[in-house]
Amino acid sequence: MAKWGMVIDLDKCTGCQACTTACDMENDTLPGESWQDVLYYTEGEYPSGQMKWLPRPCMQCEDPSCVHVCPTRATYKDHDAGGIVFIDWDKCIGCKYCMIACPYGVRFFADEKPLVEPDLKEVFAGSGGQLWDPPGQSPDTDYRRGIGVQPKGVVSKCTFCYHRVKEAPEGVPDLDEDDPELVDYVPACVRTCPPKARFFGDLDNPASNVNKLIGNKNGIRLKDHTGNRPQVYYLGAGAGIPAFQPKS
Amino acid sequence: MSSADTAEIRFRRLHPDISELAFLAEDCLPARSPLSRCDDCARACPVDVLTAVKGKLELSDGCLRCGRCAAACPTGALRAADFPRTEAMQEMPPARDEPLYVDCWRVPEEVSPEGALRVPCTGGLDAGAVAELTSLRDGPVVVLDRGWCERCPAGGGARPAQTALETAAAALDAAEAMESLLPRFEARGLPRERARGDGPPARSAMTAVSRRGLFRRMAGEVAGALDDTPMEAEGEGPSRPLRDRIPAPPRQRMVRALERFDETLPASQRPGLNVDQDACCNQRVCASLCPTGALEAFDAEGGSGLHFRPEECIGCELCVRVCPERALTSYPEGGQSGELTRHAFRRCPECRRPFAGGEGRFCPSCDKKYGLLAGGGYELLFGQAPDSRAPDGCGARVQQASRDAASADAKTRGSESPI
Numbered sequence: 300m301a302k303w304g305m306v307i308d309l310d311k312c313t314g315c316q317a318c319t320t321a322c323d324m325e326n327d328t329l330p331g332e333s334w335q336d337v338l339y340y341t342e343g344e345y346p347s348g349q350m351k352w353l354p355r356p357c358m359q360c361e362d363p364s365c366v367h368v369c370p371t372r373a374t375y376k377d378h379d380a381g382g383i384v385f386i387d388w389d390k391c392i393g394c395k396y397c398m399i400a401c402p403y404g405v406r407f408f409a410d411e412k413p414l415v416e417p418d419l420k421e422v423f424a425g426s427g428g429q430l431w432d433p434p435g436q437s438p439d440t441d442y443r444r445g446i447g448v449q450p451k452g453v454v455s456k457c458t459f460c461y462h463r464v465k466e467a468p469e470g471v472p473d474l475d476e477d478d479p480e481l482v483d484y485v486p487a488c489v490r491t492c493p494p495k496a497r498f499f500g501d502l503d504n505p506a507s508n509v510n511k512l513i514g515n516k517n518g519i520r521l522k523d524h525t526g527n528r529p530q531v532y533y534l535g536a537g538a539g540i541p542a543f544q545p546k547s
Numbered sequence: 548m549s550s551a552d553t554a555e556i557r558f559r560r561l562h563p564d565i566s567e568l569a570f571l572a573e574d575c576l577p578a579r580s581p582l583s584r585c586d587d588c589a590r591a592c593p594v595d596v597l598t599a600v601k602g603k604l605e606l607s608d609g610c611l612r613c614g615r616c617a618a619a620c621p622t623g624a625l626r627a628a629d630f631p632r633t634e635a636m637q638e639m640p641p642a643r644d645e646p647l648y649v650d651c652w653r654v655p656e657e658v659s660p661e662g663a664l665r666v667p668c669t670g671g672l673d674a675g676a677v678a679e680l681t682s683l684r685d686g687p688v689v690v691l692d693r694g695w696c697e698r699c700p701a702g703g704g705a706r707p708a709q710t711a712l713e714t715a716a717a718a719l720d721a722a723e724a725m726e727s728l729l730p731r732f733e734a735r736g737l738p739r740e741r742a743r744g745d746g747p748p749a750r751s752a753m754t755a756v757s758r759r760g761l762f763r764r765m766a767g768e769v770a771g772a773l774d775d776t777p778m779e780a781e782g783e784g785p786s787r788p789l790r791d792r793i794p795a796p797p798r799q800r801m802v803r804a805l806e807r808f809d810e811t812l813p814a815s816q817r818p819g820l821n822v823d824q825d826a827c828c829n830q831r832v833c834a835s836l837c838p839t840g841a842l843e844a845f846d847a848e849g850g851s852g853l854h855f856r857p858e859e860c861i862g863c864e865l866c867v868r869v870c871p872e873r874a875l876t877s878y879p880e881g882g883q884s885g886e887l888t889r890h891a892f893r894r895c896p897e898c899r900r901p902f903a904g905g906e907g908r909f910c911p912s913c914d915k916k917y918g919l920l921a922g923g924g925y926e927l928l929f930g931q932a933p934d935s936r937a938p939d940g941c942g943a944r945v946q947q948a949s950r951d952a953a954s955a956d957a958k959t960r961g962s963e964s965p966i
Contacts, residue, residue, distance in 0.1 A: 309927070338916050342929060342941040351928040353919065370580045370836055370869050371789060392790045394835030399871055404915025452790055522922035533927055 301470075303381035303459055303530065304502035305489070306509045306518060307354055310535030311496035314339070314352040318488035318497070322356075325460060325487035327433045327448045330419035332407045334457040335488050354496075356488065357405040357457035358521065358529030359384050365397035365406065374454075377444075381501075382530060383459045386445035393452035402522050403529075406456045409449060437462075460486035464499075472507035473500035502530060558626060561597075561606035567628040567667075567750060568612065570604055574624035574793045578602035579838060582868050591619035593670075593703040611746050613701035614671025618711060621861050622838065623796035629750070630671050631664060633679035633800055642686030644727055649690045649708075653699070653742045663691075667747040670696075670707025674714035675800030677730050681719060682804040687728050688715075694736040700746040706732060715801075721813030722805040792840035798861050817857035819882025820866065826874035829890045829904025833866035833875060842866050842887075851903035852889040857882035897944075907951035909944075917941075917948030 314337055322328065322335035338353045363384050365374050373390035374397055377383055386397075398406045409430055420431040429448040439462035440447030446462050449455045467474055467484035474485045475498075482490065489497040500509035509532075512518060518532035558569035576583035581601060589599040596609045597616050604625075614627030648663040649672065659665060664680075666672065669690050680688050690712060696702035706712075709732075716729040805812055820842065834844040834853055841859035845852060860882070867875045890903040895910035902910035909917065925933045925945050933942030 338919070340920065340928060340941045344940070349929065353924070353928060355919070368871075370582050370832070370865075372581060390789060392835055394832045394869075395830070396832045396869070396871065399830055399832070399911070402915070403919060404912055519923065519927060521919055521924050521927075524922045 300379055301381045301501035302503040303359070303383060303464060304500065304509050305356065305459070305486075305531045306498040306512045306534060307531065308496045308498075308512075308516075308534040309353070311494045312352065312354060313494050315493060317491050317493055318354055321487040321491035322457070325437065326446075326458070327436050328455070329409055329430055329449070330415060332409070332455070334405070334407065334455070355403065355405060356531060357384065357459070358403050358527065358531045359459060360527035360529050362526055362528055364400040364402060364525070364527060368396045368400040370394060370396060380444075380461060381459070381464065383461055384456070385443075385458060385461070386454055386456060388442040388445055388450060388453045391453040393454060395454060397454060402525050402527060406454050408454050409451065463487070471501070472504040473498070473509060475508070561604055562608075562610060565606065565610050565612065568606065568610065568617070569626045571624045571626075573789060573791070574622045575602065575604070576622060576838060576863055576865070579789050580836060580865060582836070582865055583863060585621065585863065587619040587621065588616035588625055591615040593701050611668070611701045612750070613668035613747050614666070615668065615701070615703070615707065618671050618673040621795065621797060621863065622793055627667070627671055629667050631666075631676060631680065633676050633683065634796060636683055639684050642684045644686065646687045646689040647680060647684055649688060651693070652748050653744060654691070654693055654737065655741060655743060658737065658741070668701045668707060670701065670703065672708055672711050673797050673800075674711040674718070675797040675804070677711055677715035678719055678804035679800040681715070681724070681728055681730060682807040685728070688730040689733050690730070692732045692734045693742075694734065695739045695742055698739070718801060718805060718813065718816055719808065721815045722808040724808045793838050795839050795859075795861050798839070798859070802858050812858055814881040817880065817882040818860045818862045819857060819878045819880070820855055820887060821876045821878065822853065822887045823872075823874040824888060826872040827888050827904070828872055828906075829888065830871055832869050832871060836865045836869050838863060838865065850889040850891045853887040854885065855882070855887050856884050858884070906954070908947060909951070914948050914951050917944045918951070920945045921949030
């Protein structure tokens with residue numbers, strides 16, 4: 300089985316948040332909750348302030364802290380599904396221990412306060428245990444893997460769009476959005492990224508484009524000292540608005 | 548259909564041939580969380596046919612149907628037929644000094660005193676049931692010691708009901724019940740030749756029981772109810788029951804019984820929890836994991852914290868074991884009902900949302916955001932090492948967040964891994 304990995308090139312990322320929107324729509328995440336955030340950081344002060352950003356999906360760690368702490372074994376790393384970390388919503392009790400343990404902050408709990416008024420969760424009130432019924436809901440639902448609209452009281456997270464990726468033909472090195480044969484199996488954030496800053500492929504396949512990118516452009520993993528070994532790599536020298544240089 | 552009825556349907560047989568023993572996995576502590584190491588039922592089994600490994604109960608051939616496992620279960624997840632279910636009983640006219648004799652099925656019926664409660668094995672009574680029988684009748688429970696339990700395969704000792712009786716007696720005594728009401732043994736030896744069979748007789752041999760006494764009838768009703776204990780239905784998916792609180796009937800029986808004697812529970816029946824206020828970060832994992840809801844999280848106007856009710860606590864210690872900060876300690880007696888912690892709400896300077904608990908300046912999610920830059924992330928984004936001298940720049944916040952993260956890491960790693 301493949302080991303799915305993602306490469307995000309920060310030299311190309313424009314911080315447009317199209318990935319965030321695509322993810323929200325693809326996965327019907329709750330209003331105010333995004334599995335794929337873009338974080339913004341500022342440094343320095345006017346007039347030499349800088350702003351940088353960092354798109355942050357779940358890192359699908361090879362040694363995930365969240366899995367180690369889960370008191371009900373609801374969250375697990377599925378090696379048969381490309382090493383994606385899932386949450387079994389049938390087992391999750393919403394204790395949020397995984398959220399405490401995750402060094403990347405990519406797990407979410409449904410009790411987030413509404414960010415917009417009126418609260419869309421009330422406008423599209425949920426039925427059948429779902430927290431909301433979004434218009435045009437995706438047909439994919441798999442509670443054992445945390446796919447679908449979540450029920451009350453569970454933690455949710457990025458699934459690398461497993462409902463798409465699982466349909467990919469066996470043994471493909473990369474899921475490239477430019478390949479018409481494969482475009483339907485590409486995760487939503489990768490598919491939608493306007494500057495094509497994201498790449499998705501098999502980290503176990505030495506011939507894959509993601510492995511070449513990581514090797515040639517010195518891909519790094521965030522917080523590598525924790526030993527979590529993410530399956531998401533970053534390239535480049537930082538996406539952002541360069542510091543203002545006054546003309547002398 | 549009430550939730551109690553649904554639970555009734557969800558009870559499953561452990562063994563296809565043994566309808567007398569029913570199991571409700573969603574109420575079993577180790578089945579709910581691998582953190583629980585409870586194996587009281589397996590240890591209580593006198594013939595070692597019940598095994599409990601990682602929340603999976605297995606019953607092999609040779610079960611005596613003595614009910615010892617069910618009596619040992621702290622949450623009532625195991626239920627044995629033909630024992631009185633005191634929660635279904637009504638209060639009875641006071642019996643005062645008239646004792647309720649409890650006899651085992653091996654004793655010939657004509658030898659048992661009139662109106663005696665006959666059960667498959669006296670060891671299958673739990674302390675809560677004994678106490679509740681006492682309080683419902685307002686009369687003492689007297690278990691007859693026929694002198695042959697020692698050599699009965701289901702016996703496991705001279706008096707299988709010893710612990711249950713002693714516990715019930717101590718609790719009732721502490722609740723200031725009259726001494727004449729305390730449960731006790733009475734030795735009424737019978738020659739062993741008069742015993743029926745070599746162990747608790749099969750149920751079929753007992754169905755012809757004449758319905759003399761009230762309690763025997765009660766037991767009979769339960770027997771009928773368990774006759775159609777469903778087998779495991781194929782392909783049936785559990786419907787997320789682990790999140791619900793469980794009622795823990797044995798504990799409820801005891802509490803109900805004691806409350807009839809004394810409004811406040813005696814100190815010996817009130818387990819307690821201590822919280823190290825400095826260590827607690829209001830993560831509330833403990834409350835989420837509490838099986839009975841004795842420990843609850845609250846969010847009020849003035850703050851957020853934990854609330855504890857000792858009468859619902861079964862002393863499983865899951866809260867103590869799961870705390871990421873190791874801030875909880877339990878003590879067996881004298882616990883008080885009420886708030887354990889209260890953390891004031893603060894506003895995160897970064898995202899402007901209110902949060903409670905923790906030592907850092909930022910809310911947990913903003914902490915994570917800056918924590919991401921701490922381990923090389925800053926250099927990745929900004930191309931240089933962070934400058935912490937800037938008054939409130941990103942560099943300064945990275946330093947702060949990495950300090951917070953380091954202390955949180957140290958705490959989280961201190962807790963044992965559940966696997």
